[in-house]
Amino acid sequence: xxxxxxxxxxxxxxxxxxxxxxxxxxxxxxxxxxxxxxxxxxxxxxxxxxxxxxxxxxxxxxxxxxxxxxxxxxxxxxxxxxxxxxxxxxxxxxxxxxxxxxxxxxxxxxxxxxxxxxxxxxxxxxxxxxxxxxxxxxxxxxxxxxxxxxxxxxxxxxxxxxxxxxxxxxxxxxxxxxxxxxxxxxxxxxxxxxxxxxxxxxxxxxxxxxxxxxxxxxxxxxxxxxxxxxxxxxxxxxxxxxxxxxxxxxxxxxxxxxxxxxxxxxxxxxxxxxxxxxxxxxxxxxxxxxxxxxxxxxxxxxxxxxxxxxxxxxxxxxxxxxxxxxxxxxxxxxxxxxxxxxxxxxxxxxxxxxxxxxxxxxxxxxxxxxxxxxxxxxxxxxxxxxxxxxxxxxxxxxxxxxxxxxxxxxx
Amino acid sequence: xxxxxxxxxxxxxxxxxxxxxxxxxxxxxxxxxxxxxxxxxxxxxxxxxxxxxxxxxxxxxxxxxxxxxxxxxxxxxxxxxxxxxxxxxxxxxxxxxxxxxxxxxx
Numbered sequence: 001x002x003x004x005x006x007x008x009x010x011x012x013x014x015x016x017x018x019x020x021x022x023x024x025x026x027x028x029x030x031x032x033x034x035x036x037x038x039x040x041x042x043x044x045x046x047x048x049x050x051x052x053x054x055x056x057x058x059x060x061x062x063x064x065x066x067x068x069x070x071x072x073x074x075x076x077x078x079x080x081x082x083x084x085x086x087x088x089x090x091x092x093x094x095x096x097x098x099x100x101x102x103x104x105x106x107x108x109x110x111x112x113x114x115x116x117x118x119x120x121x122x123x124x125x126x127x128x129x130x131x132x133x134x135x136x137x138x139x140x141x142x143x144x145x146x147x148x149x150x151x152x153x154x155x156x157x158x159x160x161x162x163x164x165x166x167x168x169x170x171x172x173x174x175x176x177x178x179x180x181x182x183x184x185x186x187x188x189x190x191x192x193x194x195x196x197x198x199x200x201x202x203x204x205x206x207x208x209x210x211x212x213x214x215x216x217x218x219x220x221x222x223x224x225x226x227x228x229x230x231x232x233x234x235x236x237x238x239x240x241x242x243x244x245x246x247x248x249x250x251x252x253x254x255x256x257x258x259x260x261x262x263x264x265x266x267x268x269x270x271x272x273x274x275x276x277x278x279x280x281x282x283x284x285x286x287x288x289x290x291x292x293x294x295x296x297x298x299x300x301x302x303x304x305x306x307x308x309x310x311x312x313x314x315x316x317x318x319x320x321x322x323x324x325x326x327x328x329x330x331x332x333x334x335x336x337x338x339x340x341x342x343x344x345x346x347x348x349x350x351x352x353x354x355x356x357x358x359x360x361x362x363x364x365x366x367x368x369x370x371x372x373x374x375x376x377x378x379x380x381x382x383x384x385x386x387x388x389x390x391x392x393x394x395x396x397x398x399x400x401x402x403x404x405x406x407x408x409x410x411x
Numbered sequence: 412x413x414x415x416x417x418x419x420x421x422x423x424x425x426x427x428x429x430x431x432x433x434x435x436x437x438x439x440x441x442x443x444x445x446x447x448x449x450x451x452x453x454x455x456x457x458x459x460x461x462x463x464x465x466x467x468x469x470x471x472x473x474x475x476x477x478x479x480x481x482x483x484x485x486x487x488x489x490x491x492x493x494x495x496x497x498x499x500x501x502x503x504x505x506x507x508x509x510x511x512x513x514x515x516x517x
Contacts (some may be wrong), residue, residue: 005494024445045451045452045454046452046454055450060433060453061452062441063440063441064441065441068441068442068443071443072443079463129485180490292491296450296451296452297450299458300448300450321455324451324454324456326454331455331456331478333456372478373481373483374455374456374478374482375481375482375484375485377482378458378481378482378484378485378486379485382485403484403485406485
């Protein structure tokens with residue numbers, strides 16, 4: 001029996017991509033996209049930067065206009081899925097209705113790891129995950145004089161750059177000893193530390209959050225783990241995310257730091273797929289270990305792969321991971337996964353804020369981080385996607401150039 | 412509302428009504444033009460919205476520079492009129508603009 005309907009839970013990058021790609025692949029059946037947020041599906045990256053600054057409006061963040069969904073017969077349902085009835089291949093919605101599915105795609109994403117200290121329910125404390133978060137935050141950033149950021153990851157630092165540009169005094173609390181420590185090399189951390197300090201951002205490394213103090217229900221100060229008190233009218237936290245696995249867990253699907261999927265992105269139920277931030281998949285760039293990636297690229301490429309499989313073109317997921325973050329005048333683009341890197345070669349000039357860090361594990365190039373060297377990033381993606389391997393010795397030679405090497409070694 | 416024509420590599424034409432102020436990439440994705448994924452959403456981070464400005468219009472646009480220029484260095488079949496359409500802001504004077512798409516993105 002051919003597939004007659006696909007229900008997609010979650011309308012972020014991954015969920016929307018599945019719907020769009022299914023139609024592009026010629027799928028003629030019913031497509032239902034269940035969105036638990038109001039409005040049309042939108043892109044998340046601008047929430048912590050361009051949209052927050054008012055540089056783009058809400059329409060510019062949309063994936064597609066309303067007419068597109070109607071034209072493509074993609075049904076947008078504004079509801080929450082309450083339960084999955086695997087036996088009858090049906091999802092139950094909060095509103096009381098139900099949706100039958102031939103195949104179900106779980107693109108439920110992740111939610112912010114919450115602050116777990118006294119005072120965290122005060123006003124003026126924000127994570128940035130949805131358009132509603134950014135809408136609340138946007139006017140406050142322009143007014144706030146003292147801002148504290150909890151966590152020096154991508155989101156925290158993107159926000160710190162925005163707040164500093166708006167003229168606030170910004171203090172960043174970070175448990176680790178350098179910015180973006182989980183994601184980038186020490187050399188790249190150092191470039192970003194220096195840049196942020198140049199914008200007036202103050203870092204507090206090896207420092208946690210002990211308590212949030214308030215006045216009239218709003219945050220007024222932050223107490224650090226080493227007992228200091230920092231004034232703050234606005235606190236933004238970005239301390240990681242937790243995958244939204246509850247539905248899958250209750251439905252009895254295998255869970256392992258996310259919904260466990262195989263190399264085709266199928267869950268333990270052959271009628272259910274999962275993708276994006278919520279899915280833990282065997283990642284070829286990480287030694288086939290179950291890996292959960294939080295990125296636009298991963299959600300989009302996984303969405304395309306699932307759509308292709310559903311129309312009869314199965315393939316294992318092998319796409320090269322890549323990421324980006326914009327902070328102030330710095331554009332950082334990362335190709336590959338640097339897990340286990342033990343040898344670094346740099347190209348460019350950190351002082352000029354144009355630096356690429358080639359990350360090797362032994363002799364193997366596994367990732368390239370490029371700050372304001374977008375050409376390097378594009379070449380790195382090609383080089384990492386296939387052999388022959390670039391060795392550290394070659395990369396460290398004087399006048400080494402990624403573009404020239406890629407051209408000379410192109411198959 | 413300017414109309415922009417996107418011509419796929421196989422010759423298929425798509426006439427798209429664009430809003431002034433949006434990017435040509437967004438006009439294309441909003442209209443579902445195949446061949447312009449625009450994976451990064453217009454952040455000039457992925458180089459998947461490459462197109463050639465039609466010769467008749469080529470002189471009307473400043474050449475790519477900065478990040479866009481660097482990203483274009485490695486697209487498939489770069490030409491002198493290559494642009495990343497996420498960086499082309501639609502103006503009221505762009506009615507009739509034609510953009511041709513390469514055989515493949517990236």
